[in-house]
Amino acid sequence: MKLKTLLAVIFISIISLIAVNVFASAETAEPLAPVAASQVAWWVWPLALFIVTFILGILAVLGGVGGGVLFVPIVGGFFPFNLDFVRGAGLLVALAGALAAGPGLLRRNLASLRLALPVAVIASAAAIGGAMIGLALPQNTVQTLLGATILMIVVIMATAKKSDFPQVPKPDALSQSLGIMGIYREESLGKDVEWNVHRTPQGLLLFIVIGIMAGMFGLGAGWANVPVLNLLMGAPLKISIATSKFLLSITDTSAAWVYLNQGAVLPIIVVPSVVGIMLGSMVGVKILAKAKPKAIKWMVIGLLLFAGLRALLKGLGIWK
Numbered sequence: 001m002k003l004k005t006l007l008a009v010i011f012i013s014i015i016s017l018i019a020v021n022v023f024a025s026a027e028t029a030e031p032l033a034p035v036a037a038s039q040v041a042w043w044v045w046p047l048a049l050f051i052v053t054f055i056l057g058i059l060a061v062l063g064g065v066g067g068g069v070l071f072v073p074i075v076g077g078f079f080p081f082n083l084d085f086v087r088g089a090g091l092l093v094a095l096a097g098a099l100a101a102g103p104g105l106l107r108r109n110l111a112s113l114r115l116a117l118p119v120a121v122i123a124s125a126a127a128i129g130g131a132m133i134g135l136a137l138p139q140n141t142v143q144t145l146l147g148a149t150i151l152m153i154v155v156i157m158a159t160a161k162k163s164d165f166p167q168v169p170k171p172d173a174l175s176q177s178l179g180i181m182g183i184y185r186e187e188s189l190g191k192d193v194e195w196n197v198h199r200t201p202q203g204l205l206l207f208i209v210i211g212i213m214a215g216m217f218g219l220g221a222g223w224a225n226v227p228v229l230n231l232l233m234g235a236p237l238k239i240s241i242a243t244s245k246f247l248l249s250i251t252d253t254s255a256a257w258v259y260l261n262q263g264a265v266l267p268i269i270v271v272p273s274v275v276g277i278m279l280g281s282m283v284g285v286k287i288l289a290k291a292k293p294k295a296i297k298w299m300v301i302g303l304l305l306f307a308g309l310r311a312l313l314k315g316l317g318i319w320k
Contacts, residue, residue, distance in 0.1 A: 008280060010060040045079060050272035051278055053093070054081040057280020059300055060097075062287060068094030068275040069219050070300070073150045073307035076143075077314065083146075087218030088259030088271045089250045094219070096274045097281065098248035109184045110242035115197065115235060118178055119207050120247055124254035125222070126211025131258035134216035140315050146217050147312025153223050154305050157297070160227050184239065197233040206232070215255035222248060277307075 009308040023129035053071065061065045076083050105111035134142055172183065181196040197203075206228050214221040229235045235243070259265050 019055050019089055045081075046268055046272045049075065049079065049269065050276040053273045053276030054280040054283075057277040057282075058284040058287065059280075059303070060277070060285025061140050061281050062300075064140035067097055069150075069223050070303065070307075071155060071273065071277070072218050073146065073304065073311050076146070076272070077307050077310040083142055084135060084259070084262075084264040085266050085269055087134060087142075087216075088265040089273050090218030091214075091256040091259065092141045092270050093273050094222075095252040095256060096278060098252065100278065100281075102249050105242040106248055108222070108242075109182070110238055111246035112180075112182050112235075112239055112243050114178065114180050114182065115229070115239070116243050116246050116250070118180070119204065119229075119243075120250040122204055123207045123214070123247065123251045126208045127215035127251045127255035128258055129214035130215025130217075131255040132215075133212070134218075135258065135262055135264065135293065140317065142216070142315070143311050144315030147308050147310070148313060149213060149217055149219070150308030151306055154301055154308060156223065156227065157304070159300055161231070163230060165193070166230060166234040168198050168299055170198065172198045172200050174200040182239070183271055184236075186238070193236060195234075195239060197229075197235050199232055199234070200300050203228050203233040211251060213256065214251055214257070218255070218259075221251060229295070232291045 003109045053067075056070045057067055060070055068090045070129065071093050072086055075081065075089075076086040079086070102111065106113070137145075175181070175197045178200075180195070180200065183192050183194045185191075186193045206224075210221045210228070213219065213224070222244045225247055226237075226240045229240035229243060230237050256265070268295065
């Protein structure tokens with residue numbers, strides 16, 4: 001099957017599943033936690049969830065985003081699951097991907113512990129606070145804030161520039177005292193690259209906000225980690241991406257415990273989601289070599305835009 005045909009099938013499948021879920025949701029009775037009452041057999045939703053997350057896993061790899069940022073708005077908007085349970089599952093989806101990638105990134109010296117640990121301490125504490133806030137807020141408020149956040153992510157993805165090797169004229173005092181610097185092998189240049197960072201205090205302050213948002217919405221935070229590490233602090237792009245992926249395994253774990261403690265993590269949602277996203281990611285890696293990243297990126301942005309608008313309108317009571 002040609003790549004264009006495969007992508008068309010994926011896109012049509014997503015739209016079809018969304019349409020089915022919209023019509024099914026319209027026929028449900030008053031919502032019951034964690035799943036709204038429905039005439040559909042119970043096993044249909046986990047199966048549909050596996051299919052959707054499998055497709056999202058492919059798109060996440062091809063679009064260069066984390067699975068969590070696609071999972072929460074799409075599953076929360078088009079499946080009859082309570083949003084608290086979707087957010088708890090979203091953190092575990094992002095966590096599964098991070099744990100799978102983390103060891104290899106550390107072995108290749110791409111993920112930097114010296115850069116990750118100070119950030120992780122701050123972001124993890126903030127994520128715990130964000131998870132508590134998210135569980136305490138009314139569902140409509142969380143839906144509205146989630147929609148606004150997704151739309152903000154769309155703007156960031158559409159406009160943000162990336163720098164492979166940012167210029168750092170002089171590392172700041174805080175990064176020097178923490179020893180945030182390193183060296184890695186850049187295969188594309190055939191040489192070792194030394195790096196360091198600056199504007200560390202500003203970066204750490206931003207990670208408080210990122211952590212709160214990650215815990216509150218269950219999105220993971222790769223979409224925000226990379227721009228801060230790369231564009232603000234000046235870490236090379238590969239170091240930023242790898243360190244961000246490793247960070248998720250710490251930040252998401254902290255927030256996930258809050259959802260686990262509150263009983264907002266269900267195997268019937270988490271298991272098909274994690275299995276689907278992981279299998280989809282494996283397929284996505286194989287397709288990546290032949291895919292056109294720009295086309296995939298705009299497909300992902302389109303899906304996020306649609307899901308973000310739905311979440312916002314749903315929270316405002318305009319789109320039930």
